[in-house]
Amino acid sequence: MTATEKHRATFVAGPDGLTFVGVLRSEIIKLTSLRSTVGLLLSIIVFGLAVSVALGLTMEDAGLPDAPSAGFMLDNVTIGTVLFGQLIAGILGVLVISGEYASGTIQSTLIAAPSRLTVLAAKAVVLFVSATAAAGVALFGSWAITYRMFAAFGLEIGLTAPGVTFALLGGSVYVGFSAVLGLGIGTMLRSVAASVATVLSVILLLPVVLSVLPASPFVRNLHLLSMSKAGDAMTSLADPGGAFLHLADGYVSPAAAWIIAAAWAGVFLLLGAVRLRRGDA
Amino acid sequence: MITAEALVKSYGNKVAVDAINFTVRPGQVTGFLGPNGAGKSTTMRMIVGLDRPTSGSVHVNGRRYQDHRAPLREVGVLLDAKAAHKGRSAYKHLLAIGATHGIGASRVREVIGLAGLDSVAGKRVGGFSLGMGQRLGIATALLGDPATIILDEPVNGLDPEGVRWVRTLMRNLAAEGRTVLLSSHLMSEMAQTADRLIVIGRGRILADDSISNIIAGATRSVTRVRTPDTERLMATIAGPGVVVSVLADGAIEISGLTAEHVAVAASTAGVVLHEVASVSGSLEEAYIALTAGEVEYRSSHIAETGAHR
Known part of the structure; x- marks a missing residue:
């Protein structure tokens, strides 16, 4: 048994251990090294800008307000990014984790970083930041590109107008939350197809289903608590003197909508975390 | 470790x-x-x-x-x-x-x-x-x-x-x-x-x-012999602990005796040997012997070989 007496000749333990910053860096490399994920991020920007420009070019036909209106401007500038961005970001969130299960990369990922919640947290941070940033570029870019178009009718609205910057910021963050929602669902279900279907159901179908339920005082405005209604409210102006949240009146303030969207993303992320932590990878 | x-x-x-x-x-x-x-x-x-x-x-x-x-x-x-x-x-x-x-x-x-x-x-x-x-x-x-x-x-x-x-x-x-x-x-x-x-x-x-x-541990070493006079050789080497089996091609496998012992015994008795060889197990045989009954999916051909060993 002389072999066991030998000592390692070349191996020297390095100074670098596993760190959260390292896992973050790893997730950034993964996100930016696939055509699919980079393409989805870019398409948030492309769809957002394209819809805003199209609406800007046709706004005269659609009917103009008499005086400059921040609400009118926001409707035109945010709808493309919010509508398409929430779906694209949701699918991106699914791919970031389900794509790993489909390709087997999850094995390499969890061997490199065995603390699974650290991996999920890093994915959530990277997704939230990148989707929010892409939507931010789309929203603030839409405002900048269409500024002249609104100005042609004397309807231009600056970023300093009350609530405007907060609404554009809200739209960006909403798309970020949508990505995290997708990540949570993807982690929970693992299969790409099932996860994408669930993301679409939660974002698109749920408010429709809730609004056609038999109208009772209780369920009548429940759809206002859905994810996509929160997206609408986050990109709208607050009613001056309006309540924080008044379901009976059908009113959700932008601030309340931030919390609703965060809750949706948070709940699914939590469900995903439970599935990931328990049992086998 | x-x-x-x-x-x-x-x-x-x-x-x-x-x-x-x-x-x-x-x-x-x-x-x-x-x-x-x-x-x-x-x-x-x-x-x-x-x-x-x-x-x-x-x-x-x-x-x-x-x-x-x-x-x-x-x-x-x-x-x-x-x-x-x-x-x-x-x-x-x-x-x-x-x-x-x-x-x-x-x-x-x-x-x-x-x-x-x-x-x-x-x-x-x-x-x-x-x-x-x-x-x-x-x-x-x-x-x-x-x-x-x-x-x-x-x-x-x-x-x-x-x-x-x-x-x-x-x-x-x-x-x-x-x-x-x-x-x-x-x-x-x-x-x-x-x-x-x-x-x-x-x-x-x-x-x-x-x-x-x-x-x-998992295989046995045997001595393989070929002789035109199988009956007499078997009588010569018979003893406690000696197991003899005749293979299909006429060769004889003897366990419990080394090749040397068999050759000496044959020579003393005047039995002509055409071949004497000691055959030791391979890892493959050891593996098949060890895993006999532990294999989930087994083809019938392998099963026969395993039984033979």
């Missing part, structure tokens, strides 16, 4: 790994040998925390894998050559894995060179052959310059040059004092590479010893 203690993994009421104990020591190549479905991969997945043990424990250098400060520097693993996204380049794949531990581009290029992947490092993994995938998996395992290396079926899909490369690499890693655990169902590969074997079947350890001891 890998230590498993009463390690159990069950799925529902099917027990995949059944309370096994073993130690994989540094400085040698330990082979993990067993039929498909014996529990090899499940055990390896439990070592690195991908699967949770139902009960019992498995430690690497005294700790659970996931409790190490720098797991990649502790253990390098190849479990599945296809554990990389098809759309990502080999270089970016390694870079992403290394980034978790602050392992940078220079080490990534080093292992790419080591694995002979320089020319394809920038290409997407989807276009890789199985052999290139194995090389990428081995490069991944070496990334953290780990003290323990675990490779599940590393020579699958490799060409002869690649097989030799893996064999030399593992011998060198063990000679450097590292712990090397290698699973395979290829006996010849094991016989050439491993110092020690852990044979597993249906989730239980069937043997844990040096290769020569395993062969000696």
